[in-house]
Amino acid sequence: MSHVSEIRVGLATCGIAAGAEPVYSAFEKELAASNASVKLKRVGCIGMCYNEPLVDVVYQDGKLSTYGHVRVEDVTRIVEKHAVGGQPIQDLLVATDGFFDKQVRIVLENCGLIDPESLDEYRAHAGYEALRIALTEMTPQQVIEKVTASGLRGRGGAGFPTGVKWGFAAREPGPEKYFICNGDEGDPGAFMDRSVLEGDPHRVLEGIAIGAYAIGAPHGYFYVRAEYPLAIKRLEKALADATTAGFIGENILGSDFSFEVKIKAGAGAFVCGEETALIASIEGRRGTPRRRPPYPAVSGLWEKPTNINNVETLANVPWIIRHKTEEFTRYGTEKSKGTKVFALAGKVNHSGLVEVPMGMPIKDIVFNIGGGIRDGKGFKAVQIGGPSGGCIPSSLADVPVDYESITETGAIMGSGGLIVLDEKTCMVDLARFFLDFIQKESCGKCTFCRIGTKRMLEILTRICDGEGTGDDLERLLELSEKVKTYSLCGLGQTAPNPVLTTAKYFREEYDAHIVDKTCPAHVCKALIHYEIGPERCKDCKLCTRDCPVQAISQGEGAFQVIDQKICIKCGRCYEVCPFGAIDVQ
Amino acid sequence: MPNPTSQDSEEKTVGIDSFRTSTSSSASVIPLLQQIQNRYGYLSESNLERVSEYTHVPLSSIYGVATFYSQFRLSRPGKHLIRVCQGTACHVLGAGEIMAHFQEQLGIEENETTTDGLFTLESVRCLGCCSLAPAMMIDDETYGRLTRDTVDEILSSYREQEER
Numbered sequence: 180m181s182h183v184s185e186i187r188v189g190l191a192t193c194g195i196a197a198g199a200e201p202v203y204s205a206f207e208k209e210l211a212a213s214n215a216s217v218k219l220k221r222v223g224c225i226g227m228c229y230n231e232p233l234v235d236v237v238y239q240d241g242k243l244s245t246y247g248h249v250r251v252e253d254v255t256r257i258v259e260k261h262a263v264g265g266q267p268i269q270d271l272l273v274a275t276d277g278f279f280d281k282q283v284r285i286v287l288e289n290c291g292l293i294d295p296e297s298l299d300e301y302r303a304h305a306g307y308e309a310l311r312i313a314l315t316e317m318t319p320q321q322v323i324e325k326v327t328a329s330g331l332r333g334r335g336g337a338g339f340p341t342g343v344k345w346g347f348a349a350r351e352p353g354p355e356k357y358f359i360c361n362g363d364e365g366d367p368g369a370f371m372d373r374s375v376l377e378g379d380p381h382r383v384l385e386g387i388a389i390g391a392y393a394i395g396a397p398h399g400y401f402y403v404r405a406e407y408p409l410a411i412k413r414l415e416k417a418l419a420d421a422t423t424a425g426f427i428g429e430n431i432l433g434s435d436f437s438f439e440v441k442i443k444a445g446a447g448a449f450v451c452g453e454e455t456a457l458i459a460s461i462e463g464r465r466g467t468p469r470r471r472p473p474y475p476a477v478s479g480l481w482e483k484p485t486n487i488n489n490v491e492t493l494a495n496v497p498w499i500i501r502h503k504t505e506e507f508t509r510y511g512t513e514k515s516k517g518t519k520v521f522a523l524a525g526k527v528n529h530s531g532l533v534e535v536p537m538g539m540p541i542k543d544i545v546f547n548i549g550g551g552i553r554d555g556k557g558f559k560a561v562q563i564g565g566p567s568g569g570c571i572p573s574s575l576a577d578v579p580v581d582y583e584s585i586t587e588t589g590a591i592m593g594s595g596g597l598i599v600l601d602e603k604t605c606m607v608d609l610a611r612f613f614l615d616f617i618q619k620e621s622c623g624k625c626t627f628c629r630i631g632t633k634r635m636l637e638i639l640t641r642i643c644d645g646e647g648t649g650d651d652l653e654r655l656l657e658l659s660e661k662v663k664t665y666s667l668c669g670l671g672q673t674a675p676n677p678v679l680t681t682a683k684y685f686r687e688e689y690d691a692h693i694v695d696k697t698c699p700a701h702v703c704k705a706l707i708h709y710e711i712g713p714e715r716c717k718d719c720k721l722c723t724r725d726c727p728v729q730a731i732s733q734g735e736g737a738f739q740v741i742d743q744k745i746c747i748k749c750g751r752c753y754e755v756c757p758f759g760a761i762d763v764q
Numbered sequence: 765m766p767n768p769t770s771q772d773s774e775e776k777t778v779g780i781d782s783f784r785t786s787t788s789s790s791a792s793v794i795p796l797l798q799q800i801q802n803r804y805g806y807l808s809e810s811n812l813e814r815v816s817e818y819t820h821v822p823l824s825s826i827y828g829v830a831t832f833y834s835q836f837r838l839s840r841p842g843k844h845l846i847r848v849c850q851g852t853a854c855h856v857l858g859a860g861e862i863m864a865h866f867q868e869q870l871g872i873e874e875n876e877t878t879t880d881g882l883f884t885l886e887s888v889r890c891l892g893c894c895s896l897a898p899a900m901m902i903d904d905e906t907y908g909r910l911t912r913d914t915v916d917e918i919l920s921s922y923r924e925q926e927e928r
Contacts, residue, residue, distance in 0.1 A: 193893050196906035228895030368852035370892035405798070405835050406891055408904065446794055446833035449889070463790035463821070465832040524853035524894035531895050562852060598852045598894075612855050616889060622832075727868060749864065751912070 181238040183217055183262045186210070189233040189291060191224040191377045192409050193370075197231035198250075205254035206234075215263045223378020225291035228531040230273045235291075236261055247273030278529055281547055283510055285518050286494045287534045290378035295413050298420040301381040307426050309497035313389045314434040322393040322500070323349060329499045329507045330516030335361060335452070335489030336564065336593045337669070338515070338582040341496075344486060347476035348394040351484035356396035359480065359487040360387050361457060362403035362410070365449040366565030367616065369596035371520040372490035374532050376403065376410035379494070380417035384440070386493030388427060389500060391438045394486050399440040402457055404447075411444055418442065449566070449620035453668045454479075454487045456622065467622045468668035489594065491520055511537035515581035525562070525598035526553045535580070542576035545599055556601040560684070564593025566613045566620075567673035569680030570606060589680045591673065605702035606685040607692050611639040613677035621670065628671030631662040635678065645705040647693035656682060701763045704748045708764055711752075713738040715760035722752035722761065790821050793829055797836060805845075806837045834889075841884035842877040844922060846902050851890030853897040862898050863887060865912045869919060882926060 188194070188203045206219050225233045230247030234257065237243040244267045246257060253271055260266045284290075293300040301307070313322050327342025348356060360383060364372040376383060387399050403411050418440055421427045429437045448466045450456045456466040458480050479485025495517060499507050508516050515537040521544065524530040528550035535544060541561055545551070552558050560570045569590030571578060578584050585592045600609070614636040623629045638655050641647055659675030666672050682689060691697050698706040711722070711731075716738035723731040723739055730745035731752060741752070753761045796815050801807055807830055816823040830836045848863045863874070866885055870878050877884045893899040896908025907918060 192891075192906055193896055193908070196893055196896050196899065196908040231896065364892065365889070367850070367855075367890035368894055369890070370894055373892040404892075406888065443795070444798060445835075446798065447835035448833050460794065461791065463793035463819075463829070464825070465828050522892075522894055524897060525856055530853075530897075565852070596852065596894075598856065600856060604856050609852075609856070612852070620889075749861065 181240040181242065183215075183236055183265065184239045185218045185220060185235075185237040186257075186262060187220045187222045187225075187235040187237060187291070189223070189225040189231065189235075190221040191374055192407070193224065193228045194231050194233065195409070199232035201251050202232050202234065202249050202254060205251045206258065209254050209258040210262065213258055213263050215258070217262045220294050221296070222292060223290045223295045224374040224532050226287070226532045227273070227275070227278055227529065229529050233273075236267070245273050245275065246271045276529065276550055277547055278531070278533075278550070281539065281543060282534050283518050283536050284534050285498050285507075285510075286375060286382075286491055286520050287378070287532065288498065289382065290374060290532070293379065295378050295380055296416050298381060298417070298424060301379070305501060306381055306497075307385055307421075309500035310385050310388050310392075310426060311432055313392055313500055314432050314436055317500075319349060319393045319395060322389060325504065326393070326496065326499060328504045329495075330511070330514075331492065331495055331499060331507070332515065332582065333489060334491035334495070334519065334594065336567065336591060338592060341488065341492055344476070344488075345390060345393050347474070348396070348484050348486040351477060353484065354395075354397065355481075355483045356394060357398050357400065357480040357483055357485040358387055358391040358394060358396040359400045359402060359457065359461070359485060360490060360493055361452065361454075361487050362401055362407075362490045363445045363452050363457060364404055364407075364490070364594065365452050365620075366567075366594055366596045368522065368524060368562070368565060368598045369594050370522045371532065371595040373404075373407050373410050374522075375490055375494050375520070376407065376414055380410075380414045381421060382494050382497055383490055384414070384417055384421055384427065386496035387440065387488075388431070388438055389496050390486065390488060390493060392436050394484075396484075396486065397437055397439065399438060400461055400480070401440065401442045402445055402451070402461060403442065405444045406447070411442060414442055448622075449616070450622045450668070450670050453670060456668070457487065458485065465622070467624050468670075470667060491595070512579065512581045514583055519580060519592070519595060521580075521595045521597040523549050523597050523599070526556065526601040526604065527551070527599035528553055537581045538579040540577050540579050541571060544580070544597065545576070549599060552599065552601050556603060558599070559602050559604060560600045560606070562598040562600060562609065562677075563596065564591040564676070565596045566616050567591055567669065567676055568593045568596075569676045570600070570609065570684065571680070572684040574684075589683055590676065603700050603702070605643075605698055605700035606681040606688050607639065607698075608643055608700075608702045610678045610681045611636065611643050614639055614674075617670070617674040621674075625666045625668075625671055627662045627665040628667075628674065631658050631665075632671075632674055634658055635662070635675070639678070642689065642692045643698075643703045643705070645692070645696050645703070647689075649693070651693055652682065652689050707748060708743055709741055709746060709748065709750070709753055710762050710764060711739050711741055712760050712762060713740075715758055717758050717760070719757070721755050721757065725751050725755050727751065790819060793819055793821055793826060794833070797826075797830060801836060806840050808838075840877075842881050843926075844882060844902055845884050845886065846900060847886045847888040847891075848900045849889075849891045849893065849898065850887045851892075851894060851897070853894035854890075854899060857897045859898040861912070862900070862910050862915060865915055869916065882922070 234246040331341045332338040451466040456468045460466040475485040558573045618632040718737040734740035898910045899908040
């Protein structure tokens, strides 16, 4: 039996939100008191976010046991029995339930494994080895060729071949060029880039340095969402350490290549994920996109040649340089190589951060990795690609995740948000939710995006409020086509996708709202009401006590009744009733 | 993070030089506004004017930037800033009910501040904590797996802290 050598506590934003900080402190205290020679380590996202806070107890031979939902009061036991005594505490261990079995970890290779704030740990896991290979053994052209041959495509959503993109910027003359890392992960329901920046920041830094060498850019920028303070903090630390160690700065590793990097915090604008808007934002202006061409590769930041890649794209680069091309291309499909990281969330049992080979069917992600739908409910659809994406129904669950197959369904791959929806999700309400988002985030430059999405939102709101009329859906689809066609940038061009896909696959739900004035998923408040079944009511009055508007009172007998005129349909009575006596119709 | 104390005068003007900027060009506008808001919790009119003078960018453009990005606010927030996540995962798992509960408990609407100046209520588009949905942040603290009951507990812990 091998000895326990290390204890890892997952301290990404999700772990911290679930209470991992006090758990870490408790381990610090207990381990000091126990005199055990066990190393305590902060790591990034371990992946199984549904079990946060997560603690890995690691043996000398690398095997590990995982504890989930760890509380401060569990720590003494884990240290005494397991770290010192070598006996795992069975009732606190969590089963991985096949969560990792079908995953392939390239981008997340180190995530949850190493201390993200330690350069030494990153180097111990082949860190900056790829940069050394690129600078000392390869010409910039060879780097571009290798990345092109790997088939790596932009992981921000559009899927443009990365090596080809680098080639454009490399071809431009002049010494002043910029390489930007887009970490403005604005899609609601996406947290891949946050997790990578929090869990393995040096990897992205190494990726941007290799890319900058390839295109000949002496200047780099990280543009990271302001809502991710921990990612920014860890990236700043990584940048400072890498600069001190000579991986960033003048004459890197004794070569002629010099590269400086600045970190910019975004200020909250979804449209800044678009390249030209992001550039405007770094230049200090309102983030409005402009016409292309000229493309940023020709005229970008400060009108200089500029290349922009997403966090996950760059996180692939060091791995690709370190390995034979075939090792990367053996994963994925003909046109989509490698892996994709997904932020799996919503009504799924195992929500978390997953990395799968391209081409895996959606149902395998939802059921094998995700462990199926919560509370035994029916699987209805997945929402993929955020506000630019769409809903893929359960009937298409065999569709493989690759750029072309997802686009065929009417959705897009997007950056990796994958929200699982069950029978209790109203698709019309979800379309309204995304239109509300888009309408608020439209920069206002193009008429159809600015006003068209507002009209679309009005129609959807009307339908959800039970005031939809006969030609509403037709008008919605007509507007969708116009917004798609007459918008300048990706935000407007893809804005109607949530409406188009829900109307295509869930037409009957629109009809139910408009014609029958019902919401089949029981979500739209104007179309539902709550009633107490007198025969099931035990007259316990729990609902009456909890009702925030005193809409419930004694009926004519030993049961309670809801006054529909007062009821605000908050659903609290439905939740508290221990006898299932309340129906929603 | 925004945590202005009552000692702050309404129109306190910043000493721009005390902030970290690499240049006085337009590129420093957003970092300057961010640092000012971090210190005072919001951007006052006089501070916008100072940024304009310092960067030589017209005040109208500064105002344009300050109103374009959702991070910036032009009025003073309460002592604690509550930001309820309205991302997709949170939405399908009941963020709307959580927001409604906050409104009910605090007696204010979105983007308003309680009369005692203790809480400002805002919504935010995805904190990236989707696996702990529904989620929210109060100042720099992130909270997940929210229910009406946990919201009540969290609010009373802040209130108790205040009374002490």
